[in-house]
Amino acid sequence: MCGIIGYVGSEPVVPLLFAGLKRLEYRGYDSSGIAILEREKMTLFRRVGKVEQLEEEVLPHQLTARIGIGHTRWATHGVPTEENAHPHLDCRGKIAVIHNGIIENFLDLKERLTARGHRFRSQTDTEVLAHLIEEHDDGDLLAAVAAAAREAKGAFALAVLSEDDPERIIVARRGSPLVLGKGKSGTFACSDVPAIAGEASQLFFLADDELAELTAQGFHAFNLEGEEVKRPLQEMTMNPLAIQKGGYKHFMLKEIHEQPRAVGETLYEKLEAGRSTINLSGLKKIDMNFDRVYLIACGTAYHAGLTAEYLWERVLPVPIQAVIASEFRLREMHITPRTLVVAVSQSGETLDTLMAVRHAKEKGATVIALINSSNSAIERESDGVVYTRAGIEIGVAATKTFSAQVAALALLGLFLAKRCGAISDETLKEELAGLTLLPGQITQLLAREEAIASLAERFYNATDFLFLARGPLYPIALEGALKLKEISYIHAEGYPAGEMKHGPIALIDEQMPVVILLSHQIAYDKVLGNMQEVKARKGIVIALTDRPDDPILPKLADHTIALPAATPICLPILYTIPMQLLAYHIAVLRGTDVDQPRNLAKTVTVE
């Protein structure tokens, strides 16, 4: 949550800050702000709303500063107002601080600082940092930030600018991501690499409890004790074109259409020549002697984990359970050194998932991270890693990263089964042959977008939706409902179709669209029975089916979307695609902010 950026160099800072902030807006977008040293004077602009609105206000000032920091916010402490927007200043207005994270002991610090005469202007936790640094500032800003970082509890990535130290920016991190970049024109710090793609050529990922000073010439990193930290720099590999809409109206639509590539690259890089052997090089150190598996994740990633639970129990001889990460530590899970935990996360930074990983590690479990963004906290703290190769996802609603997660999990399940001797070479070969057809099948489905857009026109005014499915398609019903809720703000629920009669059936009337995921390979007759029950109560049935020519369908379904024939392991991904498109087109017709839906942030780094 929240995106931060800083730059010092030979170029005017303001355009660089805005370019970076727009690319970080997926992390939070309720308000934004920048602080720059314009003719060595601290100059602050803050505004509620999107970064673009702040930019419109700032650009006419024709500022020439070459050092500054910027922030885009997702509110935790204090509602989105100008006073609560970052940067926050110390009492003298000389020190400006931007922050991503939560200072857990801010009330204690605030009380202490107030007693010492500091005056607070906002309700945020961040403002204590500005006053704390002021309190420690005896002319050495780096030492003052280190002292403040030692006192602060909780998570932070912060950047500090001071009028008394006009040539450098000080940054520090614990728990929240922070990357430094060196480019031709100067030095950057930011929450995530895309913010500086095309600007910086070399990267340095700050670790927990490290600080750095940035000058136009480069940076030096230190630990909290003041010792210099040296690690090799990494090359910037991100292409700035990857963070453009490429002719699509929204990032979400572009990302939906990127799924054949995302799934293909995720699968093919893990298959050896001949595509009958799986090679997961990030798992070399993993002990395969496990007797239980937990999949932990949040939101869409949890739906991928739940899908894996269904897929894996077909091939693995041990108990498997997907658990929502924020619940994992609250339960008496059976975690021993023979437990394998798979943490699924697009960002690798989701705090609920990270805390669940730490909990599992403390109890001796082996942890595999299945993630899309490399260099993340979850990857660092895990014993092994499997990457999804979806590429950067900017739309807040996860689409291509979900299908890539399910594809990678399908492979991981087969890999584990092979290692445990639970699957024959022949079956493995058949499963892999099915999976490798997925990119083509997804392309076929994407070609049906127009038909799905027409359905959206018919239903965009609905107030509620039900999504029903059985077996491995049940998590996909949950995902269909989540996508619709997130971006269209329509109330939607996903249910196992067999559960409908135990409650949700009471909701059905002639206004209720019910999306039913129907496959002749999964309890076909039972799901047809559920469709009968919906029709008998005058509900509107939208059937996604891989048997579109079944003569019974016209009697039971008001609308039908045909899916290509595929092997069972491929079904969850294929059924996801039409629901993503349906949610997208409904949201567009309702005029919502598709890429940045209200109240959400792409990476949730609070518990």
Ligand code: AGP
């Ligand atoms: C889904 O559309 C959301 N963006 C959200 O549920 C997301 O999947 C969740 O916050 C987990 O994020 P992660 O994969 O980065 O851990």
